[in-house]
Amino acid sequence: MKLVKTLLKATAVMALMATTASAATIAVIGGSNDDAFWNIIKKGIDDATPAVVANGGSVNYLRLVNYDNFAPDVVQLIQTAISMKVDGLVIPDWVPEAEDPAIKQAVEAGIKVILMNAGGADKARELGAINYVGSDEYVAGQAGGTYFGTHGQKNVLCVNTLPGTANIEARCKGVIDGITAAGGKGAQLPLPSTSFGDPTAVAEAIKAEMIKDDTIDGIITISAGDADSAAIAIEQAGKTGKAMLGTFDMNQAGLDRIKASTQLFAIDQQPYLQSYLAVSLLASAIDFGTSLPTFPVLTGPGIVDASNIDATLSGVAKGAR
Amino acid sequence: MNSHSALGGLLRRPESGAFLGLIAVLAFFGIFGGLTFLQPAGMASWMNVAANLGVIAIPVGLLMIAGELDISVGAMVPFGAMTVAVVSGHYGLSIWLGIGVTLIFGVLVGLINGYMVVRTAVPSLIVTLGSLFAVQGVVLGLTVLITKSTSVALKVEGPAKAIFGDFVFGGQVQAMVLWWLVVTAAYIYFVHFSRFGNWIFAMGGDKVSARNAGIPTERMTIVLFVLSSTSAVFVGMCQAILYNSAQVAGGQSFIFNSIISVVVGGVLLTGGFGSIIGIFFGTITFAIVNQGIYYTNFDRNWSALIIGVLLLVAVLMNNTFRKMALSYAPKKGVK
Amino acid sequence: MGDTILSLNNISKSFGPIDVLHDINLEVRAGEVLCLLGDNGAGKSTVIRLLSGVHQPTSGRMVMDGKPVQFKNPREAADHGIATVHQFGGTFPLMSIGRSFFIGREPTRWFGPLKIYDRKKANEIAVKAVQNFGITRIDDGDRLVGGLSGGERQALAIARAVHFGARVLILDEPTAALGVKQATHVLCIVNEAKKRGLAVIFITHQVMHAMAVGDHFAVLIRGAVAADFRKGERTREQITDLMAGGETMATLEAEIDAHSTPASAQ
Numbered sequence: 001m002k003l004v005k006t007l008l009k010a011t012a013v014m015a016l017m018a019t020t021a022s023a024a025t026i027a028v029i030g031g032s033n034d035d036a037f038w039n040i041i042k043k044g045i046d047d048a049t050p051a052v053v054a055n056g057g058s059v060n061y062l063r064l065v066n067y068d069n070f071a072p073d074v075v076q077l078i079q080t081a082i083s084m085k086v087d088g089l090v091i092p093d094w095v096p097e098a099e100d101p102a103i104k105q106a107v108e109a110g111i112k113v114i115l116m117n118a119g120g121a122d123k124a125r126e127l128g129a130i131n132y133v134g135s136d137e138y139v140a141g142q143a144g145g146t147y148f149g150t151h152g153q154k155n156v157l158c159v160n161t162l163p164g165t166a167n168i169e170a171r172c173k174g175v176i177d178g179i180t181a182a183g184g185k186g187a188q189l190p191l192p193s194t195s196f197g198d199p200t201a202v203a204e205a206i207k208a209e210m211i212k213d214d215t216i217d218g219i220i221t222i223s224a225g226d227a228d229s230a231a232i233a234i235e236q237a238g239k240t241g242k243a244m245l246g247t248f249d250m251n252q253a254g255l256d257r258i259k260a261s262t263q264l265f266a267i268d269q270q271p272y273l274q275s276y277l278a279v280s281l282l283a284s285a286i287d288f289g290t291s292l293p294t295f296p297v298l299t300g301p302g303i304v305d306a307s308n309i310d311a312t313l314s315g316v317a318k319g320a321r
Numbered sequence: 322m323n324s325h326s327a328l329g330g331l332l333r334r335p336e337s338g339a340f341l342g343l344i345a346v347l348a349f350f351g352i353f354g355g356l357t358f359l360q361p362a363g364m365a366s367w368m369n370v371a372a373n374l375g376v377i378a379i380p381v382g383l384l385m386i387a388g389e390l391d392i393s394v395g396a397m398v399p400f401g402a403m404t405v406a407v408v409s410g411h412y413g414l415s416i417w418l419g420i421g422v423t424l425i426f427g428v429l430v431g432l433i434n435g436y437m438v439v440r441t442a443v444p445s446l447i448v449t450l451g452s453l454f455a456v457q458g459v460v461l462g463l464t465v466l467i468t469k470s471t472s473v474a475l476k477v478e479g480p481a482k483a484i485f486g487d488f489v490f491g492g493q494v495q496a497m498v499l500w501w502l503v504v505t506a507a508y509i510y511f512v513h514f515s516r517f518g519n520w521i522f523a524m525g526g527d528k529v530s531a532r533n534a535g536i537p538t539e540r541m542t543i544v545l546f547v548l549s550s551t552s553a554v555f556v557g558m559c560q561a562i563l564y565n566s567a568q569v570a571g572g573q574s575f576i577f578n579s580i581i582s583v584v585v586g587g588v589l590l591t592g593g594f595g596s597i598i599g600i601f602f603g604t605i606t607f608a609i610v611n612q613g614i615y616y617t618n619f620d621r622n623w624s625a626l627i628i629g630v631l632l633l634v635a636v637l638m639n640n641t642f643r644k645m646a647l648s649y650a651p652k653k654g655v656k
Numbered sequence: 657m658g659d660t661i662l663s664l665n666n667i668s669k670s671f672g673p674i675d676v677l678h679d680i681n682l683e684v685r686a687g688e689v690l691c692l693l694g695d696n697g698a699g700k701s702t703v704i705r706l707l708s709g710v711h712q713p714t715s716g717r718m719v720m721d722g723k724p725v726q727f728k729n730p731r732e733a734a735d736h737g738i739a740t741v742h743q744f745g746g747t748f749p750l751m752s753i754g755r756s757f758f759i760g761r762e763p764t765r766w767f768g769p770l771k772i773y774d775r776k777k778a779n780e781i782a783v784k785a786v787q788n789f790g791i792t793r794i795d796d797g798d799r800l801v802g803g804l805s806g807g808e809r810q811a812l813a814i815a816r817a818v819h820f821g822a823r824v825l826i827l828d829e830p831t832a833a834l835g836v837k838q839a840t841h842v843l844c845i846v847n848e849a850k851k852r853g854l855a856v857i858f859i860t861h862q863v864m865h866a867m868a869v870g871d872h873f874a875v876l877i878r879g880a881v882a883a884d885f886r887k888g889e890r891t892r893e894q895i896t897d898l899m900a901g902g903e904t905m906a907t908l909e910a911e912i913d914a915h916s917t918p919a920s921a922q
Contacts, residue, residue, distance in 0.1 A: 035465075036465055036469060036470045036471050039469065163622070189621060190621050190622055190624070191621075191624075192624040192625040192628060193574065193625065194574050194577070194578055194611055194625070194628060195574065195611065196571070196573065196574050197398075197399075197568075197570060197571030197572050197573050197574050197575075198370075198373070198374075198571070198572075198574050198575065198578075199560050199563075199564045199571075200369050200370050200373045200495070200560065201370050201574070201611060201612070203564070204365075204366040204367075204369055204370055204612050204615075205366075205612065205615050207362070207366065208357075208363070208366055208612060208615035208616055209615055211357055211362055211363070211616075212357055212615065212616055224472055225472055225566070225568040225570075225571065228564045228565060228566040229564055231564075231565075232563065232564055236362075236488070236492070236493060237362075251470065251472035251474070251566065252470065252472065252473065252474040252566070253472065253474035253475075253565050253566035256474055256476075319469065510770065510772075514767070514770070514772040514773055515764075515770075515771065515772060515773060516762040516764060516771075516773055518773070519751075519755050519758075519759065519762050519773065520760070522748065522750070522751055522755070523748055523751070523759050523760075526748035526749065526750055526751060527748055530742075530747075530748070530759075531759070531760075532730070533708075533730040533731075533734070533740070534734075534759045534760035534761075535730075535731045535734065535760040535761075536759070536760050589750070593748065593749075593750040593751075594750040646800060646803075648803060
């Protein structure tokens, strides 16, 4: 009898030890299936997963079906992760008012949380997350402005087709501060909603500004699509070769222009790195108790220009950029 | 007729309000925008915007005169852009094939819209709201499925670029401006000089009486919806060829902007009244207001407010002229 | 009495399980005004719709010029010379007089290789046609129809019907929305149409107007012809009684009498 009891106890303890050792169940919450950005995030997750699995863990990518009922759906996914009793949660803090209570709940339940892509360092500290992995719009803007400055531009125009949105405003503010610090000057061109989505209206507005102010020698747009309009505007204003073009985010046409040297650069927040690093850091913290002093971990801005365009293009082909 | 009533007759036409509005905004931005606005590059700015908008605004306006609304144009513009970009950019097939496929899709959606409006009792606003969302969904879904991204590059050379998506006459004016002028002339003939135009006004004024008078109201409604969808797809296609890329999002502004142009141009929202020349002037007025501010020193943040105020004034003027036309009665004893 | 142009023989109409018209017999003669009287819901509108081709009868025959006819749509009825003028003129208020007159049958002329609407000719003919009916105030075919008075718009519609060769003119409550003076104008025009040999069917629930122009009267009560008589055979009170269903009026009068009898007499 005593022997059976001992054996049972030993099995239980061994089982417990085994479960504790293979404990890194991680949930990652992200955007919908047809969203190209969140498909790049998926590649980062997929590439980091083998290491997690090798250490006995698992990674689950919980994706929103669509964005129609955004905030409640995200909160629901967080609750699902908590009820799955995961060890780690990678979550973007898109809608703080709705998500913060649920994230705090996860932290209190003993789940290690990393904020990814949206939220920022301060929010991560406030909620008790172990890190923020992503980019900072203002810092990205500064990088853009500084790049123009070191390249010799003196007057940069930041074209904002979504005036009033906080993160886009931060981008342009960063650009202006960056170019000013480099010794030049910058201004924002806010375009009203009647111009949104109409490439002709955007292009003609940029052209008009360039004609009015002859000294503008740098244009930066807040979206890759707007850069296509800006490229034509620069031609029409007769400033080809004299005014340089940069943009936030990338698209194929923009990369082609960088390769053909008609566009100077693109600023990429490098989503592949966001998910790859977030998952790896979290798994390591859970399995081995590591902690990273770098807080936050900024994955962007990554500047794509003539010097790394070829590697970038092959990354795009692999779905990692 | 003495000269007094000749001037009165001119003022009572639906175009007069729109024309006066155009002169007013031209003067306003000429003063505040100065020489840069009045030079060819400045004039070309609003002409280009007006042309792209105008090609869509006229059939939207015709539908409104006939008593219907088409808001799916907002999704048809990116649909056109993306179709030609995927066929000729992503798959690398001939640009003429891309253009052909794009136009066929425009006609198809127009047929569906028109058929649903005449066969069901659902108001056209709701039908085209449905197709707006449906087409948006199709464009997003198919583009991501096929190209794995939401933006597709397109590089066109040769005659196709020159005809559809390039600048002419010294490089400031888009080819679309020529298309717009030709198309406007054709519409003016069909609506104001041929018999069919009368039918469109009849449909908008009193559809039952129109049908009883023998007018093929169902066929005409379907034709108008095909015109608006195909025009929107055409504009999207030309913009993709000109700007060398197509985006999934975008085109929404065309819905409101075309309705604004049409209403400023003197078309009644409730139907039965309006003119093509009026829509032409209304489109130009909107384009001037939309682009003129960039030549001035006004704070750009006030653009939207200035646009709103100027357009309100234009519409109020139109109302006054229309009332004058309706209440006109020759004085007794004056012949 | 003029020749019978159109007759309804034993016409019945049902919409699904609802019987709207029962066994209607009517004759419409050239140069005569047939007044179709009846309270709201009696079936007058349905009779017009059958005559103008909007609906088809469930049973019975329509005979025109001695031959049985069936109108599958309004265009067919119009082609046979049956013109309907509705209460609000059926004209297009935001159109010019000329265009509204020629709706669906616009005159055209050649402008080089293009066929265009002949505005001058349309205006000339329209103005002349209306002035022929005695409306001399209209002299400009470019004026908008909405600027005309209600009576003038009715006149325009009737003039149009006559001009395009109508043989039977159906007027649906033409005076209902008009004041006394304008109504009189319209009644004059109806007489003029009658003089030109048209058969006129005048639908109304206003007995005074009907008696002013009618040669022949038919009273519809709940979908059936309750009375059919020529001019002079009934008095105004009798006709009003018939329209209201006769007994109903008598009962109401009795009630009023009972309540006004002094208490001491009871």
